[in-house]
Each structure stands twice: as C-alpha cells, then as structure tokens.
Amino acid sequence: MLATSSRARRKKSRGQGRPGNPRPATEAIVTVSTLGRHGHGIAEAETGRLFIPYSLPTETIRAKITGDRGEIIEIIEAASNRADPVCPHFGECGGCAVQHLQEAAYHEWKRGIVATALRHQGLDVDAEPIIDAHGEGRRRVTLHVRRHGSHVQVGFMQAKSHRLSNIQVCPVFVPAFSEAIDLACRLGDCLDAPVHGPSHGLDVQLTASETGLDCNVIGISANGYEQHMALVDIAEKYDLARLALDGEIIAERRKPHLRIGMAQVRLPVGGFLQATEEGERVLSGLVRDYVTASGAQSGADLFCGIGSYALRLADHVRILAADSNAMSIEALASAVRYTQNLKPVETVVRDLFDNPLSAEELAAFDFVVFNPPRAGASAQVAEIALSQAPNVIAVSCDPSTFARDARILVDGGYTLERVTPVDQFKWAAHVEIVGVFRRL
Ligand SMILES: C[S@@+](CC[C@H](N)C(=O)[O-])C[C@H]1O[C@@H](n2cnc3c(N)ncnc32)[C@H](O)[C@@H]1O
Incomplete structure (x- = not known):
C-alpha cells in the first residue's frame, strides 16, 4: 500500500x-x-x-x-x-513535512539542505553526517486553539495556510505532553469567547520543565474573577507548574526549573528554549568540545538566551553573555548568583542587531559563540569578521542565514573548519547547524 x-x-x-x-x-x-x-x-x-x-x-x-x-x-x-508515516495526521497537519521517507534517506535530505546552502555561498566545506537529537521529543510547543460555536479545535496550522488541523495525538511530543491537547481544549473552552463562526483563537505555549508544565496562553487576557478562578482550577486539574496569560502569571504552583550544567535556571515566561532536551545537550556539547579543545580562557556567548552554553562553559572559562531578552538575562544572572564554583559570568541585555559587540570589544575574548534567531546575525558577524577572535562558533537554525553569515566570516579571513547538522525538529523541514571557524 x-x-x-x-x-x-x-x-x-x-x-x-x-x-x-x-x-x-x-x-x-x-x-x-x-x-x-x-x-x-x-x-x-x-x-x-x-x-x-x-x-x-x-x-x-x-x-x-x-x-x-x-x-x-x-x-x-x-x-x-x-515509508509509512507514523502519525495519522500526517498530510493534513503542517507540523511535519517528511514522515514518508525512510530514515537514512531522511537524514541525508537534511544534511543536503545544509550542503546546498553552503554551496550557494561558494563555501567548499562538507557538512558532516547529521546528528539525531530528537531524544524523548519536543519539550516546547505552541498549539493553536480555535472555537467554532461550542466546538473547540486544537492543533497546528496546515502547511502554508491559515487553516488549522485538528489533532488528537502528536508523536513528536515528550511524554510529559500526554494531556497537552486536552489541556489546550479546556483553556480554549474557558477563555475564547463564544462567537458566531470561527473565533480569532489563541495560542497555548507549553514547556515541559523539571517541575511540571509551564503554560503561557497568548492572544487573550482573563476576563473577570470567575474566569480567573476557572483558570486556577485548570492549573490544579492538570498539575501545571505555572499558568500565565500573555506573560501575566495566573497561577504558580511550582517554579518551572531546568538544570543547565551545574545551575538550576528558573524559566522566564515564554522565553526561548531549545526544542528538545537532547538538542540542547548535543548543541552545547559540540560548543563545549570546541571551546575546550581550543584551550580558551574567556569568551562571549552572543544571543545567549537563558545560558544553555554560557552555564556549561562557565565551569572552566570566563564568559560575557548577551541577549536582548531582559527576562532571559535575568534568569541567567540569577542562576549564576546561586551556583557555586563557576568562573565569572557577566550578563548584558543588549540588542545585537542594532548594537553589536564591536571588534574592539571582542578583542578581550579567545572565542565567540553566537546563536541568533532565524534572521541570522549579519551586523554582529560583520564586527566579528573585523576582530581578531581566534575561535568562532556559530549555532544556527537556518541554513541560508548560516551560510550568508559564514561567507562574511570567511571573507574576513576565517577558515570554516567544520559544519555539523543537528536534527532536533524530527520530520519538520528545520535543521540546526554548528559551524566552527578559526583565524589562523
Ligand atoms: C536561537 S535562540 C538561542 C538562545 C540560546 N543560545 C540557547 O541555546 O538557548 C536566539 C536568541 O536570540 C535572542 N535575540 C533575538 N533577537 C535579538 C537581538 N536583536 N539581539 C540580541 N538577542 C536577540 C533571543 O532572545 C534568543 O534568546
């Protein structure tokens, strides 16, 4: 068949x-x-x-x-x-693009996406075989919720469309999300005002922390005491660690925490987190291995988020960690304050698109790691290209902007030594990349 x-x-x-x-x-x-x-x-x-x-x-x-x-x-x-798709929703739900291909060919397809992007920029480097980093599954998802009269629909958008696919199961979720769809349905029922015809809907952002689910509902605010209390009941029923509406905390039954290296980090509402725990382990492991092998003593972690690299590197190197998200930086700074035996970690809230670290500022460091959003980091990379930083590690979730930024570094005198693709978005068209550059 x-x-x-x-x-x-x-x-x-x-x-x-x-x-x-x-x-x-x-x-x-x-x-x-x-x-x-x-x-x-x-x-x-x-x-x-x-x-x-x-x-x-x-x-x-x-x-x-x-x-x-x-x-x-x-x-x-x-x-x-x-291959036979593993999910009954495949073909309708836009969450996965390629479940119908056997694993070896699927891995080669993803590696090829990176290789093609490098080739388009004239970069003559072989992408290594892809590392599977799905692990236990996605620990961070955003479910879309729409209400049609009394019927609540929960799922992901269809590919290249504003139509929502209703889903009952999702094989990419971590086991902690076993009740996620039911939870999103209850939240939609409680929050989204009944309307004639489809509602504007809301998004339910879920993170599986070590102390339970952290849930932030986007696109709606609580309306009155009764609704507030209904939300508190939902937080109890689903044993949520925290429930927030558009960042405003409604119930915090436990602080959502994650261990990163030696530190315990309190998650900011809606802050960035690598999609799988295994993805974070693999990406930070590659970064750490390269930094350790270089013998570096101090470095900059740019676009650092809550510090998945900085906190693991700080057991042996001094770090400057910068990100534009003040809540992520506060979570990182707080984790550093409460962790013993770390080398100094300086944290900075800074917009690195508008105000990148200059080549002069970068002169203080033996290495620079940068992990920008999908748009890449062209302004910051232009400064790195002018700097004398001997070791540069780029972590990216977009092959095109990775290759564009890599071209700037290579034109600035760096050698692109290794490119490792990492697959933490199993069956989706996304791929992560770790690139290692050296100034010889
Ligand atoms: C792909 S995440 C990487 C985070 C972190 N390295 C990690 O592994 O968890 C990109 C980060 O870039 C930050 N960011 C987005 N735009 C930025 C900007 N203009 N300046 C500085 N940081 C920015 C986001 O807040 C986010 O933390």
Whole structure:
C-alpha cells in the first residue's frame, strides 16, 4: 500500500479557489527528481518546476497541477525508500513535512539542505553526517486553539495556510505532553469567547520543565474573577507548574526549573528554549568540545538566551553573555548568583542587531559563540569578521542565514573548519547547524 494518506491527496494546492485568482487545474504524469528544502518533491515539467508535497525523488506521479503546485492524485510508481508515516495526521497537519521517507534517506535530505546552502555561498566545506537529537521529543510547543460555536479545535496550522488541523495525538511530543491537547481544549473552552463562526483563537505555549508544565496562553487576557478562578482550577486539574496569560502569571504552583550544567535556571515566561532536551545537550556539547579543545580562557556567548552554553562553559572559562531578552538575562544572572564554583559570568541585555559587540570589544575574548534567531546575525558577524577572535562558533537554525553569515566570516579571513547538522525538529523541514571557524 502506498504511504500517502487520502488527506494528502485531498489537500488543496496553493492559490486554488482564491477569489479573483482562479487558475485552471490540469492533470499530468510527472517524475520527481529532487526533494526540496521544504520537503516538497520537485519535478521538472515542460512548464517549469513543479512542487509536489508528499512526493519523493524517482516517483512517477499522476498530479493535479495548478501553477507551479502539484497535488498527488495517484502514485504510479513509488520510491523504494518510501515509508509509512507514523502519525495519522500526517498530510493534513503542517507540523511535519517528511514522515514518508525512510530514515537514512531522511537524514541525508537534511544534511543536503545544509550542503546546498553552503554551496550557494561558494563555501567548499562538507557538512558532516547529521546528528539525531530528537531524544524523548519536543519539550516546547505552541498549539493553536480555535472555537467554532461550542466546538473547540486544537492543533497546528496546515502547511502554508491559515487553516488549522485538528489533532488528537502528536508523536513528536515528550511524554510529559500526554494531556497537552486536552489541556489546550479546556483553556480554549474557558477563555475564547463564544462567537458566531470561527473565533480569532489563541495560542497555548507549553514547556515541559523539571517541575511540571509551564503554560503561557497568548492572544487573550482573563476576563473577570470567575474566569480567573476557572483558570486556577485548570492549573490544579492538570498539575501545571505555572499558568500565565500573555506573560501575566495566573497561577504558580511550582517554579518551572531546568538544570543547565551545574545551575538550576528558573524559566522566564515564554522565553526561548531549545526544542528538545537532547538538542540542547548535543548543541552545547559540540560548543563545549570546541571551546575546550581550543584551550580558551574567556569568551562571549552572543544571543545567549537563558545560558544553555554560557552555564556549561562557565565551569572552566570566563564568559560575557548577551541577549536582548531582559527576562532571559535575568534568569541567567540569577542562576549564576546561586551556583557555586563557576568562573565569572557577566550578563548584558543588549540588542545585537542594532548594537553589536564591536571588534574592539571582542578583542578581550579567545572565542565567540553566537546563536541568533532565524534572521541570522549579519551586523554582529560583520564586527566579528573585523576582530581578531581566534575561535568562532556559530549555532544556527537556518541554513541560508548560516551560510550568508559564514561567507562574511570567511571573507574576513576565517577558515570554516567544520559544519555539523543537528536534527532536533524530527520530520519538520528545520535543521540546526554548528559551524566552527578559526583565524589562523
Ligand atoms: C536561537 S535562540 C538561542 C538562545 C540560546 N543560545 C540557547 O541555546 O538557548 C536566539 C536568541 O536570540 C535572542 N535575540 C533575538 N533577537 C535579538 C537581538 N536583536 N539581539 C540580541 N538577542 C536577540 C533571543 O532572545 C534568543 O534568546
């Protein structure tokens, strides 16, 4: 049996049915040549490139074509490495892009995304084999909640759409999220005002901490005493560590904590955290190994968040840690105050896009690690390229901006020695990268 679900086949192509933009659909038989970086099979047709979700290289597909989008009608010849998706929602839910490919080929696809981005920037470095960092699963998720009359819908957005897929299970969650969907449903029921037609909805952001679930509901504020008390009851029923609405704490039954290195960190509401515990362990382990091997004594951790690198490095090197999120910096500073035997850690709230550390400031350090958001760190990287810092480690969640920033460093005289892809977003099109640069 072919692995593509009937839902995948029912999925509407982009642009179809838009008022004022009707594009006639045609039918064609095509052969898929590559798997694109968003997980869509790509076929070269007479009319140009066709993007066909849920198809795989070598497959012969009967597809409904609208513009440059194809929708599988029938898989005439399936790829030998096609796999059965593990999730019943695959093909409808936009959370996962590639569950229909066997593991070795899936890993090679992700490594290839990084290799292609490097090649596009003219960087001649082989990406290493990808490290699987799924571990126990995603410990941080945002569930979307919408209410239709008395029915509450919970799930993730469909790919490239504003439509929500209702989900009952999610195989990428950590076991601590076993009641997450039920919880989100209860919160939607309690908070989202009944309306005629679909509501604007809300987002339920969940983090599995060591002391229980930390829950922040975004897009709504509590309305009156009764609703407040209903939320407190929900926090009790689901044994939440903390429940907040748009950052305002409604119930804190236990402080949400995580151990990082020797420190206990109190999580700020809604602050950044690597998606899986294993991802944090692998990324920080790679950073630590490179720093230790370099013999460095002091360094800067830029875009440091709550200190997943700084706190692990500070057992043997002095650190300056900078991030624009004041709550993350406060959580890190507090963890440092209460942890013994750390080397000095200086913490700074600083916008590194507008006000990057200058080359002169960076002169104080033996190494620099930077881990920016998806947009990359071009202003900061321009300063690093002018600096004499001997060791630079880039951690990134975006291959294109990683490669762009790497190009700036290489043009500034650094050698890109190693590129290690890390997979903490299993079955999604995201990939993390650790790059090591040296000024020889
Ligand atoms: C990918 S996270 C990395 C955090 C941390 N290294 C970790 O592993 O947990 C990116 C961090 O960049 C921070 N950030 C976003 N924009 C920033 C800016 N303009 N200046 C400084 N930090 C920024 C965020 O607050 C977030 O902590």
